[in-house]
Amino acid sequence: MIKEVIVVEGRDDTVAIKRAVDADTIETGGSAINKSILKRIALAQERRGVIILTDPDHAGERIRKIVDQRVPGCKHAFIPEADATRKGDIGVENASPEAIRRALERVHTSFEGRESLISLDDLLEAGLSAHPDAAARRMTMGNILGIGYCNSKQFHKRLAMFQISREEFLAALTQLEEGGTGQ
16 A cells, blocks of 8 residues: 555546555546645645656646645656557556556655756756757656656756756666666
């Protein structure tokens, strides 16, 4: 049984979570998340803690940001897009139980406003920004680090928000260079 309540987008996501682990969920009902749902999430955070596990797409990221801004201290789990895609459809409901368990094993807590331990120059040097393959490299690094995919500015922000250490960053970069995918 997972202690925290897992925030997902819909009923099909809840079904997928319950196939993978014994956990309670709160469904946002999609990106039109209302005050009532946010109050339930805040109460869950206060009593048990919350893990946000939304789809690895634009709508999922939007929901993640809304919940994270309104309910501080949430934990975050990310499923790589490749593990959440079936027949062109992206969503938690498409992930295997193993992919869901992997994501939940690599939960990160948000530390908003923290200074990054990794500089923008480090991102440039690692080919994660202003490089022909930067987007693909960020996707792989995001999978390895368990922080999801995003543009270079957001990637830098997530490194700070989740307090990814220089050692973790360099180990992930080594894995990337050796052809690892993090999946």
